[in-house]
Amino acid sequence: MSKVLELAKELGAEVIQTHTSWVLLLKDVVYKIKKPVNFGFLDYSTLEKRKEMCYKEVELNRRLCPWVYIGVVPISEVKGKWVIENDENVVEYAVKMRRIPDEAILSNRLDKTTEEDLKKVAKVVADFHVRAKRVDEFGKMEVMKYNTDENFAQTEKYIGITISKEDYDFIKRKTNEFYEKHADIFEKRIKEGRIRDGHGDIRTEHVAFLEEGVCIFDCIEFNDRFRYGDVLNDMCFLSMELEYFGREYLARAYEEEYRRISKDPDFDLMLPFFKCYRAYVRGKVNSFLLDDPNLTQEEKEKAKERATKFFKLARTYAEMIK
Structure with missing residues (x-):
């Protein structure tokens, strides 16, 4: 959790939490990071599963919203800090999306x-x-x-x-x-x-x-x-x-x-x-x-x-x- 908040601060992002994800809101883009949880019906407990579900989320959502889902990006830990869209020491993945204006929803x-x-x-x-x-x-x-x-x-x-x-x-x-x-x-x-x-x-x-x-x-x-x-x-x-x-x-x-x-x-x-x-x-x-x-x-x-x-x-x- 602290790494996510540090990353959000570095990016100047607002953080919204759900019971399954951290959502980092920037002006034009959104990064969605899955939490390492397992509720039985939903299993994000390992990095490999979170990576798989990130790719699946992008693939499935492009069917009805192709303009918003940009792709999956790696998050690396570099010198003790999380760095997004960096693949030198991957510790997490995020779904990268175009930010939808609130007034459009x-x-x-x-x-x-x-x-x-x-x-x-x-x-x-x-x-x-x-x-x-x-x-x-x-x-x-x-x-x-x-x-x-x-x-x-x-x-x-x-x-x-x-x-x-x-x-x-x-x-x-x-x-x-x-x-x-x-x-x-x-x-x-x-x-x-x-x-x-x-x-x-x-x-x-x-x-x-x-x-x-x-x-x-x-x-x-x-x-x-x-x-x-x-x-x-x-x-x-x-x-x-x-x-x-x-x-x-x-x-x-x-x-x-x-x-x-x-x-x-x-x-x-x-x-x-x-x-x-x-x-x-x-x-x-x-x-x-x-x-x-x-x-x-x-x-x-x-x-x-x-x-x-x-x-x-x-x-x-x-x-x-x-």
């Missing part, structure tokens, strides 16, 4: 974003899904049910805290009824080639409007399982978030344009199911923060509010599941 410009803007995003996402690699085995109903079963098991402890017993039982029942009623749809969608290597995290803070066009960045590189799946499950993360932020009109424009381009015959049936899943996952992730000893009480209260709101949204979608 969708989450920062919701008030000025138009329906036409979201139609452009939908076109980019739909075109990407057609090109993306098929991963048929991840479309099996058993795979999806494993994910939803895991969600319900992991959130049971938050009943009465971030989700009511009634909502928990209702969402769980509607989800499992959907599997019973529509098992054939999952097989049908596999045959139609609708299971692809997607982005995995298309959210408002990962969409930017640049001079070159729409850029969707920061896809999930650390675990293929979280990126592979039904194209509707991939696309609807963004419309769910737009509705969470009260921008239903933008969500509609995005969904309708995607529907028009994809001509997906199961769109109306599958969309509420997948949006319920996405909202529930966000409720779960925010609930987990309540157990983080590194957060202040104020941060935990905010996480609790977000989790409760996401679970309520999941309940709304569950009511639409047929």
Whole structure:
């Protein structure tokens, strides 16, 4: 950690920490250094693994954001100090990116974003899904049910805290009824080639409007399982978030344009199911923060509010599941 801070100071960079990375922000570029952590679903524990994941992050993100991902650069230790873009004594690697202006990112410009803007995003996402690699085995109903079963098991402890017993039982029942009623749809969608290597995290803070066009960045590189799946499950993360932020009109424009381009015959049936899943996952992730000893009480209260709101949204979608 001290070496990272020393490097940031040398570069005159602002440092932002996530639980998996140190991000060094300069005026025009960003360096992202992975932390030596292992969470089971994510393993950056060795230098070789961090190097591999840096290259994978660049390769995968260039699919939807070719103008931003410059490449992977080495960090060497020279005379006791870290020196970036130096390969004489490599001790770490970083993803080098062009810095995206804050005002270009969708989450920062919701008030000025138009329906036409979201139609452009939908076109980019739909075109990407057609090109993306098929991963048929991840479309099996058993795979999806494993994910939803895991969600319900992991959130049971938050009943009465971030989700009511009634909502928990209702969402769980509607989800499992959907599997019973529509098992054939999952097989049908596999045959139609609708299971692809997607982005995995298309959210408002990962969409930017640049001079070159729409850029969707920061896809999930650390675990293929979280990126592979039904194209509707991939696309609807963004419309769910737009509705969470009260921008239903933008969500509609995005969904309708995607529907028009994809001509997906199961769109109306599958969309509420997948949006319920996405909202529930966000409720779960925010609930987990309540157990983080590194957060202040104020941060935990905010996480609790977000989790409760996401679970309520999941309940709304569950009511639409047929």
